[in-house]
Amino acid sequence: MTSATTPASGRAAAPAMRLLCLPYSGASAMIYARWKRLVPSWLEVVPVELPGRGRRMDEPPRTDLTALAVELADELAPETRGPFALFGHSLGGLLAFELAHALRGRGLGEPRMLFASAAAAPSRREDGRWAEPLDDDGLIAEMRRLSGTAEEVFGNRDLLEMALPVLRADFLLCGRYAYRRRPPLDCPIRVFGGMQDDIAADRLRAWSAETRGESTLEMFDGDHFFLRAHERPLLDRLAEWLGRPADRPDAIAATA
DSSP: OOOSBOOOTTOOSOOSEEEEEEOOTTOOGGGGTTHHHHSOTTEEEEEBOOTTSGGGTTSOOOOOHHHHHHHHHHHHGGGGSSOEEEEEETHHHHHHHHHHHHHHHTTSOOOSOEEEESOOOGGGOOOGGGSSOOOHHHHHHHHHHHTOSOHHHHTOHHHHHHHHHHHHHHHHHHHTOOOOOOSOBSSOEEEEEETTSSSOHHHHHGGGGGBSSOEEEEEESSSTTHHHHTHHHHHHHHHHHHOOTTTOTTHHHHHO
């Protein structure tokens, strides 16, 4: 079985906290590679690779989000043996939510926190238009609408031919997702949104129904991909919320 995480060379000891990061539609784990150098030393960023991209290019992309979360829970079990948190942007936020439930269902515990970025609450998603596969023109139109793809990609047929099958599958992950009401998570949920994104604030606030703990919403200036322009302040907020467990053993409990 292929590991879902990027390889770590010479890992000497478990970090005080791991942050497992799930990518948005069409992206690979590489979008989080820079984060490893930008966070405090006590926090280890663990980019999660999804099937069909990056190091898992030879695997077929998945189209069932709940089944993918279960698959990832099994693969990521070693990464959850110490304190960990989950971060996901857009599709990654929804996948992080289902992964948290899958981990809990396997007796592997919950994350200390779940960070959902540019992702409507699972009960308030409006992705039904993606329940059937989009043709190439439809996919390209969605890529342009979301403003998440460099313009040069659209002029490079080879790049498009690599990107479109993965993106098509990722849209199906969202479009075919069926929300199931379950006992809320115990971990706090921190939500981030873009002020110019088309996800209404009430759909972001609805994450509060998914936790028994605290739920917060912070808005950044920008569209659906605000995290690119605000990478540094976003990472500062993640580290601030997670605290430094070695120095502040009550940091996590105090927020719940």
